[in-house]
Amino acid sequence: MLKTRIIPCLDVAEGRVVKGVNFVDLVDAGDPVESARAYDAAGADELCFLDIMATAENRSTMFDLATRTAEQCFMPLTIGGGVRSHEDVRDLLLAGADKVSFNSAAVADPNVVAEAADRFGSQCIVVAIDAKTVAPGKWEIFTHGGRRATGIDAVEFARTVVAKGAGEILLTSMDRDGTKRGFNLPLTRAIADAVDVPVIASGGVGTLDHLVEGVTEGHASAVLAASIFHFGTFTIGEAKEHMAKAGIPMRLT
Amino acid sequence: MLTTIVDYESGNLHSAQKAFERMAAETGAGEVLVSARPEDVVRADRIVLPGDGAFPACARALRAQSGLFEALEEAVIGKGRPFFGICVGMQMLADLSHEYAPTPGFGWIGGEVDKIAPSDTSLKIPHMGWNDLVIDRPHPVLSGVQTGEHAYFVHSYQLHVREQSHLLAHCDYGGRITAIVGRENIIGTQFHPEKSQRAGLRMIANFLAWAP
Numbered sequence: 450m451l452k453t454r455i456i457p458c459l460d461v462a463e464g465r466v467v468k469g470v471n472f473v474d475l476v477d478a479g480d481p482v483e484s485a486r487a488y489d490a491a492g493a494d495e496l497c498f499l500d501i502m503a504t505a506e507n508r509s510t511m512f513d514l515a516t517r518t519a520e521q522c523f524m525p526l527t528i529g530g531g532v533r534s535h536e537d538v539r540d541l542l543l544a545g546a547d548k549v550s551f552n553s554a555a556v557a558d559p560n561v562v563a564e565a566a567d568r569f570g571s572q573c574i575v576v577a578i579d580a581k582t583v584a585p586g587k588w589e590i591f592t593h594g595g596r597r598a599t600g601i602d603a604v605e606f607a608r609t610v611v612a613k614g615a616g617e618i619l620l621t622s623m624d625r626d627g628t629k630r631g632f633n634l635p636l637t638r639a640i641a642d643a644v645d646v647p648v649i650a651s652g653g654v655g656t657l658d659h660l661v662e663g664v665t666e667g668h669a670s671a672v673l674a675a676s677i678f679h680f681g682t683f684t685i686g687e688a689k690e691h692m693a694k695a696g697i698p699m700r701l702t
Numbered sequence: 703m704l705t706t707i708v709d710y711e712s713g714n715l716h717s718a719q720k721a722f723e724r725m726a727a728e729t730g731a732g733e734v735l736v737s738a739r740p741e742d743v744v745r746a747d748r749i750v751l752p753g754d755g756a757f758p759a760c761a762r763a764l765r766a767q768s769g770l771f772e773a774l775e776e777a778v779i780g781k782g783r784p785f786f787g788i789c790v791g792m793q794m795l796a797d798l799s800h801e802y803a804p805t806p807g808f809g810w811i812g813g814e815v816d817k818i819a820p821s822d823t824s825l826k827i828p829h830m831g832w833n834d835l836v837i838d839r840p841h842p843v844l845s846g847v848q849t850g851e852h853a854y855f856v857h858s859y860q861l862h863v864r865e866q867s868h869l870l871a872h873c874d875y876g877g878r879i880t881a882i883v884g885r886e887n888i889i890g891t892q893f894h895p896e897k898s899q900r901a902g903l904r905m906i907a908n909f910l911a912w913a914p
Contacts, residue, residue, distance in 0.1 A: 451825075451875055452832045452852065489899070494832055520720045525854060525897050545716045547897065570755030572828055572856040616828055616856075647826045670826055700832045700852045702899075 452700040453664050454494035454671035455688055456527075456649060457678045459484055462502045464510035466679075482517045488678075489522040491685040492702035496526050497550075497619075497673060503531025512544040519545030529577055529619070535565040542569060550575040550619055553592045556599055556606070559613050566614025571646075576615040578603060580636055581623040588636050595623035603636065604643050611644045618644060619673065622652040629655025629676075637667030649673050657683060657691040664697050703732030705910065706746035708791075710738055710763045710770065718752045718788060721896035721906055731910035740773035748910065749774065749783055753790030757799040757815060757859065760790045761807065771808075778888065779810065785888045786843075786909050792883065792890030793861050801859050811883050811890070812864035818857070820876025828858045833873040833893075835881055835901075841870050843889050843908045844882070851901040853881065853893035860892060887914040 460467040465479045485496050496518070500511050511528060518526055528541050529550030538549045554561050555576050566574045579595055580588040580603035588603035607618055620640050622633030632650045641648040647670035650663035654674040663669045677683050686702075693699040705722060709715055715736060723734045735742055743749060751774070753760045765771060778785045787795055796807040799815035807815070818829055832852040837844055855873070861880050863869050870889070871882035883890050889909065895902035 450834065451829065451855075452834075454831050516716070519717050520724075523717070523721050523724075523896055523899055523903055525856075525894075543716060545720075547717065568755075568759075570759075571858070572830070573754065617830065645827055647828070647830050670831070700834075 450698050452494070452698050453692065454649075455660070455685055455692075455699075456495045456497050456671055456673040457488050457493050457685070458497040458499055458651070458673050458675045459679075460499050460501045460675065461511065461514065461530075462500075464514065467501060481514050482521065485518045485522050485526075488685065489524050492689065492700070493524070493685050494671070494700060495524060496522065498526065498528045500528070500530030512540065515541060515545035527575055527619075529575065534561060535568050538565045538569060538574070542573060548573045548575050548617070550577045552577040552579070555610055556590055556592055556601065559609050562610050562613040562615050566616070571614045571616035574615050575617045575619050576610040577619040577621065578607060578640070579621045579623050582633065582636065586635065586639075588639070591623050595626070604639050607640045607644050611646050615646060617647050617649065619649045619651060620669075625653030626651075628653050631655065631659040632663045632667055632669075634662060634667045637663060637669055641668035641670075647671060657688055660688055661692055661695040661697065664692070665695070703747045704745065705731065705734045705748040705750060706742050707734065707736045707750040707752065708738065708743060708764075708770070708774070709736045710760070710767055715752055717894075717896045718750065721903060722750060722910070725903055725907040726910055729907050729910055738767050738770065740767075740769035743770065743773040743777050746777060747783060749777055749785045751785070751787045751791035751794065753788060753792075753794060755790060757790055757793055757801040757807075758803060758805045760794065761799075761805050764794070774808070782887045782914070784909065784912050784914055787888075787890035788896070789857060789892060789894060792892055793859065795883065795888065795890050796861050799859065810888055811861070811868050811885060813862050813868070815859050815861050818860050818875065818879065822876040825876045828856055829875050829879060830856045833875060833879070833881075835871050835873055837871045839867070839870045841882075841884055841889070842912050842914075843884070843905055844870065845908050846904050847901050852898070853891070853895070853901055854897040855879075855881075855893045857892060861890075
């Protein structure tokens, strides 16, 4: 049986983890590769690096990070942030990423998704959707860290990018991100039920029950969280045990 | 001893390379070379064929390298060198794939590649993530890997073998999914051993020591 995935996400700027990872046994909490190794050992199902600077200079540090992580962690790695074209996808895959995530570029032109999926296969193309509630049961895509409205309906957009070849959707609720109030469940469910590819729920996790709800009520195939793991509030193992007790199939290591 | 990972510009070679290099170093299994040159395939003691993406694109890319398929055939079928196919590299063993358009494979393991069709239609395609293996037949490459261990899958198509004796392991996803196939000196995994942590690295180490 396929297991629900737990994915810790590391925000990276200039080759360093932003906010740091608070693991007791970590020598350098700001080193993304060391954090990745700790999550690998802790039983995380995948890892996600998000390049929050997405500048040209920072790009080469992401290649280096991907390479060094792939040398040491034999688990799936997704990299996103500032990915603009299928050439960017190629460079990141060659550096060591397993999946690459489009965000603003897919909003500007969903055909970049088709070009990348045609060339490398849907299995490695993720589209990250940042959405905000604009009316009950209505969600809109926002770009630029949630500051810029696009007028594009999130559910429609999810259908569009999947039709273009996206193999997975990373859905972040901008009105929940950082609040610790839990996922935006109606949004998550609306998108998970609208597309036939896996949806990763993101944004707002504060408790282990939030992770459970993302799957049972939000219909997500995977849950992504950052601070609850980075700050050591919960371990990956505790999260998995909790979800398994709630009846969700988990890979317990 | 030389293990050649066949580079035909398909998908993520880096991870496979690093995993084979790491296990070759740990087990003293010699050199790991990534190459598209037919002579590096012919002279290899072991051959790994990775593969990501769509079957027709992979088949096309492989055939586009002049002499590469012939070199594989000479090494694997002619000389009986151990062969490890990964993901689409495993599907390539089949007679035929129906992904996009009917495309012939190597025909080394009888069978065809078809879209996954879970009985529960709410199940997502691709089949992406960790699934537990059911070992159907013991095999030297699976030594130390038990039924119930997890492997990392990412695929929308699967190989249906004609001969049940060629099915070494499966998993369940609204029906049976072929996980590992093999015959004589040939083995292939639908999942990514290089992404499957302990169990995957174990299989890679076993392959590097396998003397069929």
